[in-house]
Amino acid sequence: MAWRGPADESETGMIAAHADWSMAPGKRWMALAERRGAIWHAQAPRLVGDTAQLLPGLLADGRPVALGLDLPLGVPRDWAAGRAEVDFPQFLAGLVARPEFFRVAATLAEVSAAQPFYPARGIKGMTRASHAAALGLAGPAGLSRLCDRATALRPAGAPVFWTLGANQSGKAAIAAWRDWIAPALAAGAPVSFWPFAGPLHGLLAPGRVALAEVYPAEALRQLGLKLAGSKRMQTPRRALAPALRAAMERLRVEPSAALAAELENGFGADAAGEDRLDCVLGLLALVAVLDGARPDHIPDDPWIRRWEGWVLGQTDLPYGMSG
Template identity: 40%
Template sequence: MAIERIDRLLHADWSLSPSKRWCARARRIKGRWLIGDPARIDDVYRWRDTVLMASREGTTLAGFDFPIGVPERWASQVGVTDFRAFMATLDTPQWQRFFETASTPEEISLTRPFYPQRTCKGIRQSDLTQALGVDDFDALRRSCERDMPGRRPCPLFWTLGANQVGKAAQTGWQSLIRPAMAQGAALWPFDGLLAELAGTHQCILCETWPTLAARLLGAELSPRQSKRRQADRIDIGMRLLETGLPVVWETSARASLESGFGKRPEGEDAFDAMLGLLMMIAVVEGALPVASRLSPVERQLEGWILGLCR
């Protein structure tokens, strides 16, 4: 079922590196979505206050491709049962080093769980699991990550490698999620059903994953393809133009998609921003389900990835 009360969609492909932060946008106009060209987010704080939280834009659903929620196996050891409440405690002495990434195994603790700070010889995932008191790496994944078919997202607290999401979560929580919550933004699914939140809040934040978006839209890369190659992005882009969704493309947005977002290195980031945006349109239009039926732990603590169904 379509969610009629959402007026604007934003999808941000996030990163610790400013050059790799891109946002795609769409506005509902007379029953169709006008899609704009993705733009780089150079000033996070200005973008947050003038774009994300812009009340004049109507009700906004904003998606971010970093974890919003924490794994139950870790949370149970530190007495955290509610993610929203946990976010409000991160300024207290107990959590003052939470966002400081550990450089050595000896620095890892339950209240300083991100690791490692940098690549060096001898770095092992087992250093993290042992320090956090879990049996294996998979125990640090949330339910939505363990339930993901095919390639699964990396656990929140691991910060090494091309697929890591920990560094994006660190900067995203500090510069976006917590300040937006303080300004009245809702968090899905923690604050309720998406359709209900659309009627009570002007800004709703949710978690996405571009890899899942590609699968759901029938635009997944083949094993021989890479989103880092312009030619492969062009191939996928042609499929994205034929989703059947009620969209209208701004001239520059369509040109960018047809060109695979150019030869520039950050083309893959703009590509991911657009993938997530189209998946969000499909969800809001009712072409894809919002999510599976969630357990209390998933609704209150771990969170969920928009569009994922078991």
């Protein structure tokens, strides 16, 4: 798809940012870009810092803000079925009054709909099937949202409520929902959630933040990039620099001198280098949708639009899903 440009003049001064989230504050990095006319001016990744100041800082100038997050924004439909809330954002806002929801169960006996996160630590013989059964679900597939499931082009992601191992997102969900997003909603923060509130451009307004789920691994594929090795290693990250620069040129993203240096250096030799890469990948994927290089695709499924959510820019459907 050809570059579309701003939907209207109010978007020309907007901010796009992507935060790579973690339980550990030292692994929460954010990349930010400001659109001036047709060009995005991107800064080097920086630590998110005090989460209470994240939204006020992004909104300091009163401009529209699109913020991508590498964490689940939604819950599986089989778990949500029968809940009294209208949708996921309403459910999330109510969690500020239910801190017990975030207590990770140490045993299956502690798992319930009111305490779904599991396990607190590795236990011999534990399975996702037993986790699903403890939640009253028909099988382990019920733990996953459709956007978490495998497609023809990528493997499955981890279920929202699973908290163990390298391939899990439950801890990031807890850290963001409990410590930042739910309190911000309770305080009346000017936040809208994609896709629950509608297409992305319809959520962009001065003095408001549009939140969208963006996966760096999916972003890498959407951008047509491929790492020659593990993203945890500096050498493959450094080798990706020419392709990353080319992607930025295609998207009319102009890196600052500091960001250009980060690209050439493979985002550094420390353990947070992969996090800095991820937040830049997420930022570019967000810009691609904002400028029409990727479609703002939302499957026509009421559960996705009310409870499960979707990954921004993802057009590939899970196995067995059509439409």
